[in-house]
Amino acid sequence: MNQQASASATGNAPEETDELRLLKEDLARLRADIQALKEHLASLGDRKAAEAREAATARLETLRSELDRLAEELGAQGREAGRTLEEKVREQPFASLLAAFGLGFLLSRLLERR
DSSP states (O other), rough: OHHHHHHHHHHHHHHHHHHHHHHHHHHHHHHHHHHHHHHHHHHHHHHHHHHHHHHHHHHHHHHHHHHHHHHHHHHHHHHHHHHHHHHHHOHHHHHHHHHHHHHHHHHHHHHHHO
């Protein structure tokens, strides 16, 4: 009976060795697949980050040009208001002088109370 057990144990050894070898090969393939997946995910993350940077840069340029346009528009409006005020002073110098005096007097009274 011991001989049968030894024979069956010896007979299974090549099968177990083959299974162990196949298992090691499968494990090596799995490791390689996991490494490839990690590299793919890293490159995908880098690509998405680059796309996000490009989108943010484009949006920033859009906002910058909009800000420049608004600053130019505001400057034009300020220059127009200055010209309008200058015309009013030229048309009615006495009323402008009285308005400036009244505003100055009012401001001096407000500042005097502090």
